[in-house]
Each structure stands twice: as structure tokens, then as C-alpha cells.
Amino acid sequence: xxxxxxxxxxxxxxxxxxxxxxxxxxxxxxxxxxxxxxxxxxxxxxxxxxxxxxxxxxxxxxxxxxxxxxxxxxxxxxxxxxxxxxxxxxxxxxxxxxxxxxxxxxxxxxxxxxxxxxxxxxxxxxxxxxxxxxxxxxxxxxxxxxxxxxxxxxxxxxxxxxxxxxxxxxxxxxxxxxxxxxxxxxxxxxxxxxxxxxxxxxxxxxxxxxxxxxxxxxxxxxxxxxxxxxxxxxxxxxxxxxxxxxxxxxxxxxxxxxxxxxxxxxxxxxxxxxxxxxxxxxxxxxxxxxxxxxxxxxxxxxxxxxxxxxxxxxxxxxxxxxxxxxxxxxxxxxxxxxxxxxxxxxxxxxxxxxxxxxxxxxxxxxxxxxxxxxxxxxxxxxxxxxxxxxxxxxxxxxxxxxxxxxxxxxx
Numbered sequence: 042x043x044x045x046x047x048x049x050x051x052x053x054x055x056x057x058x059x060x061x062x063x064x065x066x067x068x069x070x071x072x073x074x075x076x077x078x079x080x081x082x083x084x085x086x087x088x089x090x091x092x093x094x095x096x097x098x099x100x101x102x103x104x105x106x107x108x109x110x111x112x113x114x115x116x117x118x119x120x121x122x123x124x125x126x127x128x129x130x131x132x133x134x135x136x137x138x139x140x141x142x143x144x145x146x147x148x149x150x151x152x153x154x155x156x157x158x159x160x161x162x163x164x165x166x167x168x169x170x171x172x173x174x175x176x177x178x179x180x181x182x183x184x185x186x187x188x189x190x191x192x193x194x195x196x197x198x199x200x201x202x203x204x205x206x207x208x209x210x211x212x213x214x215x216x217x218x219x220x221x222x223x224x225x226x227x228x229x230x231x232x233x234x235x236x237x238x239x240x241x242x243x244x245x246x247x248x249x250x251x252x253x254x255x256x257x258x259x260x261x262x263x264x265x266x267x268x269x270x271x272x273x274x275x276x277x278x279x280x281x282x283x284x285x286x287x288x289x290x291x292x293x294x295x296x297x298x299x300x301x302x303x304x305x306x307x308x309x310x311x312x313x314x315x316x317x318x319x320x321x322x323x324x325x326x327x328x329x330x331x332x333x334x335x336x337x338x339x340x341x342x343x344x345x346x347x348x349x350x351x352x353x354x355x356x357x358x359x360x361x362x363x364x365x366x367x368x369x370x371x372x373x374x375x376x377x378x379x380x381x382x383x384x385x386x387x388x389x390x391x392x393x394x395x396x397x398x399x400x401x402x403x404x405x406x407x408x409x410x411x412x413x414x415x416x417x418x419x420x421x422x423x424x425x426x427x428x429x430x431x432x433x434x435x436x437x438x439x440x441x442x443x444x445x446x447x448x449x450x451x452x
Contacts, residue, residue, distance in 0.1 A: 043091060048075045053131050055115030055442045061088075069178065070109055072097040072119060087179075099123045105190050112178035114191070114440035125150075125436070128444055132412055132434045139416035141423065143448075144431040152439040153293025155193040161186075161200065163207035163217040171211050173204045173219075191440065193291070195223035202230060202253040209245045210235050220285050224271035227256030231285035235260060259284040276325040278352040283340030287318055294437025294445065298408055299325050301433055301447040302382055305406045306330065309380035315365055315393060316385045320345035322408075326382070327355040333378070337364040369393035375400040382406045389414030391421070398425025405450040415446050422450050 048057035048071045057071030061079070067087050071077055076095035079088035103109075103117035116124055129148045136143065163173045164183045174186035186200060199221040207217055210232070218233040230250075243265060250258035250266040258265040262284040270281045273288065276299070282288075289295035302322050306312060309330045314323040317334035319341045326332050327349070336342055339362040349358045365385075369392045375381070381402050383390055387410055397405055398421050405422060409415035423429060427450040435445040 043078055043080055044088070045076060045078050045094060048073055048077065051116070051119075051127055053135075053442055056087075069115065070118060072100055072123075075100070107175075107184060107186060107189075110177060111175045111184045111186065112180070113175050113189075115442060117440050128436060128442070129434055131442065131444060132432060132446065135412040135416050136419075136432065139420050141416060141419055141429065143429045146431055146433045148434040148436050148444070149297055150439070151291060151294040151297040151435050151437040151445075152191075153193075153291045153437075154195070155191050156290050157193045157195060157223040157292055158288055158290060159189070159192060159196060159199060159221050161203035161219045161221065163203070163210075163219065165214065171207060173200070173207045193223055196221065196228070198253060199223075199228055202228060202249070202255060205249045205253060206230065206232055206246065206258075209242060209249060210238070212242075213238060222271065222282065222286075222288060224256055224273055224282060225279075226269050226272055227254065229257050229271035229282055229284075230255050231259045231262065233261055233285070257284070273319075275319070275321050275348070276328065277354060278320070278324040278348045280319045280324070280344050280348045282319065283338070283344050286338075286341055286344070289321065289437065291437045294435065295321050297435050297437070298322075298384075298445060298447060301435070302326070302406055302408060305430075305447070305449040306380050306382065306404070309404065311378050312380045312382060313370065313375070313378045315370070315381065315383040316390065317341070317345065317360070318384075320348060320360075322382055322384065323358060323360070324348060324352070324355070327358045329356070330380075331356050332358045334358065334360045335363045335365060335370070336360075337362065337366070365390065365393050367392075369396045371396050372400045375402050378402055380404040380406065382408070384408035385414075387411040387414065389418050391418060394418040394421045398422050398427070401452065403452050407446070407448045407450065409446045410443065412444060412446065415448075419448065419450070427452060 046059040046061045048059050052058045056067040056069050075097045078091040081088040099120040108117045133145050172183040172185045174184045177184050203219045220231045222229045247266040256271040257267040272279050311331045314334040317323050317336045323332045323334040342360045342362045345360045430449040432448045
């Protein structure tokens with residue numbers, strides 16, 4: 042059934058939102074003020090966009106041939122100023138809904154040269170053909186990708202390498218997730234999902250690693266071939282990456298977040314860096330303060346300790362493997378620090394923040410990749426007596442609804 046509606050605004054997921062005969066509908070790839078024609082014969086809440094009757098003046102041509110097919114980007118079609126205002130408003134609205142009153146700075150663009158890590162999926166389609174690329178919008182189907190313009194140039198050759206790896210593992214008939222990171226000295230590739238494979242297959246993978254000049258190829262963390270240990274520079278340190286390790290999506294994003302964190306820790310003498318990963322904050326903060334770093338990933342902690350040992354000019358850094366979801370630092374332990382930095386996964390840090398709210402630590406610096414869980418955790422701190430300073434949103438996931446945040450809380 043065809044209907045004509047007018048888009049009221051763009052929602053927090055990047056879809057245009059409109060009212061159609063008393064119901065709210067969400068239409069991807071549309072903009073505020075646009076008159077569109079939709080087909081609601083399928084999902085009445087998420088109808089199919091048939092055509093744009095009257096486009097917005099803020100509409101621009103997307104730069105990627107796969108836009109609207111690949112599910113990676115949601116808003117390539119929106120003029121930059123309007124896009125940035127929308128993304129900042131996501132933060133403003135979410136905080137307001139949580140009852141948090143604070144200044145929200147202008148969003149900082151941290152896309153830089155583009156994404157330095159990517160996960161490529163390899164799956165057989167219904168026709169039996171192997172496709173290597175990214176998930177389609179709103180589907181588990183794979184869109185075969187020849188090139189992705191939002192990737193850092195350092196990832197050049199990554200998609201070719203992923204296709205070659207997938208072809209070798211094609212006989213396993215298993216869905217593969219191929220994580221590729223652009224290290225300073227080459228591509229670091231970790232393959233997940235292949236299960237047990239024959240020795241001959243491992244040998245074939247080794248040849249692929251040589252042919253594509255990969256720094257390292259691992260399979261579920263187990264080494265297949267290493268031409269050189271993959272290294273990433275963080276501040277004055279060089280970190281050897283554990284297989285499949287987490288990094289901020291862009292180098293500019295990491296540097297921006299780290300600079301904001303450092304600025305909010307200027308007077309700190311002893312800092313606890315919680316959910317520290319391989320140390321993007323700890324290694325920079327240790328130039329001016331003692332740091333104790335915690336993360337559940339033992340490989341990341343080992344990489345951080347190794348980097349500390351090899352780096353001159355740092356104050357003492359202690360790194361400990363600890364699951365902060367199950368064993369958060371309790372009030373008695375928090376007494377050792379004058380500043381806490383925490384950067385949890387998307388689910389936030391509710392257990393740890395509850396302990397922080399009961400502590401007397403003078404300064405807490407929060408970094409988050411999820412506005413909703415940040416608001417929940419911030420409310421716990423505020424209810425515990427902390428005052429929130431301004432919030433700075435950071436956009437390293439350009440063309441998507443995802444936004445990073447940095448905020449400082451004080452007693």
C-alpha cells in the first residue's frame with residue numbers, strides 16, 4: 042500500500058521519522074522536511090522507501106557506490122553542518138531524558154584518514170556463492186565489497202587479503218569473520234569461525250600471508266604466520282598488538298580522545314585507568330602521573346606491560362588483568378587514587394560506577410561509545426554527589442549514528 046508522508050526528523054539510529062495515519066514510521070536514507078512515498082505492505086513500522094517526492098535542500102549525493110546496500114553507513118546523504126548538528130543533538134536529547142543538565146560542546150570531527158580496523162564477513166549466499174564484504178542494511182546477507190572509501194589508506198589491500206583468506210577456507214563451509222587492523226608496519230589479520238582445519242590449509246594460509254605481505258596472520262588468536270610483530274605507536278610508546286585486539290576505530294579518534302582525557306587529568310598524581318585495553322590513555326597519562334591500569338583482557342595487559350618496559354620517560358605504570366564487571370574496584374581500593382579514568386565497552390560500567398559513586402575520589406573522567414549507557418552511569422555518579430562538567434562529543438564513526446563522549450566529574 043503506497044502512502045505519502047513528510048519526514049519530521051532523523052532519529053537516533055539515522056532513520057527519518059514520520060507519522061503515517063496515526064502510527065510512527067522509520068524510513069532509512071531520508072531527511073527532515075522531505076516528502077516521500079512509502080510502501081507499508083511489509084513491516085508497517087519500517088516501510089519501504091519507494092521514491093522521494095520532494096528532497097531536502099540539505100540532501101547531497103553519497104560518495105560510495107554501496108550506500109543503501111551495505112549497512113555500514115547511515116547518513117552519507119546529508120549536508121555536513123546539518124549532520125553534525127543532528128549528531129550533537131543525540132547527546133543533548135539523551136542527557137536531557139536522563140535528567141542530566143550540563144553543557145554539551147560542539148562535536149569534534151575525528152574521522153581523520155578513516156577507519157584503521159575493519160571486520161570483513163565471508164558467507165555463502167542462498168545461491169551457494171561465497172561473498173566477502175559487509176552485512177547488508179537490515180540483513181545478515183553479505184554485500185560483496187570491492188573497495189570501501191571510509192577506510193584509512195593504510196588498509197589498502199585489506200579486502201583483497203580477506204577474499205584470498207576466505208577462498209582458502211571456503212571448503213570449511215563456515216561463516217568467517219576476518220578482523221583486519223592497520224598497524225604501523227603492515228596489516229594484522231585474525232580469522233574467526235573456521236573451526237579445525239587441516240595442516241595443508243594452514244600452509245595455504247601461510248602462503249596467502251606471504252603473498253599479501255601481511256605483518257601477521259592468526260586464526261582465532263593462534264599464529265599462522267608472522268613476518269613482523271604488528272606495532273602501533275601510542276604517545277611515546279610502541280605497542281605490539283595482541284591478535285584481534287581492540288583499538289579505537291581511527292588514529293585521529295584515539296589521539297582526540299586521549300588529548301581530552303589528558304586535559305582533564307592535568308593535576309593528577311596517581312590515576313587508575315579502568316578498561317584500559319592496550320594502553321592508549323595509560324601510556325600517555327604516565328608521562329605526568331603514576332598510573333595503575335586494569336582490563337579483563339590478559340593479552341592486552343601483557344602488551345601494555347611490555348610497552349611500558351621498553352619506553353623511557355614514563356612514571357611508574359602497573360598493569361593488572363581484572364574483570365571489572367565481576368570484580369570492580371571497591372571503595373577501599375579506590376582510596377589509593379586521586380583520579381579515575383574509565384572507558385568501558387558499549388554496555389557501560391554500572392557495577393564499577395556504583396563503587397565510584399560511594400567513593401571520595403576527587404576526579405572521575407568518563408569516556409564512552411554509547412550515549413545511553415553513559416547517561417545511566419553519569420546519573421549514578423551525580424546521585425552519589427559528583428558534579429558533571431561539560432560533555433565533549435567526538436565523531437570518529439562518521440556517517441553513522443555512533444558518537445563517543447568524554448566528560449569530567451568532580452566532588
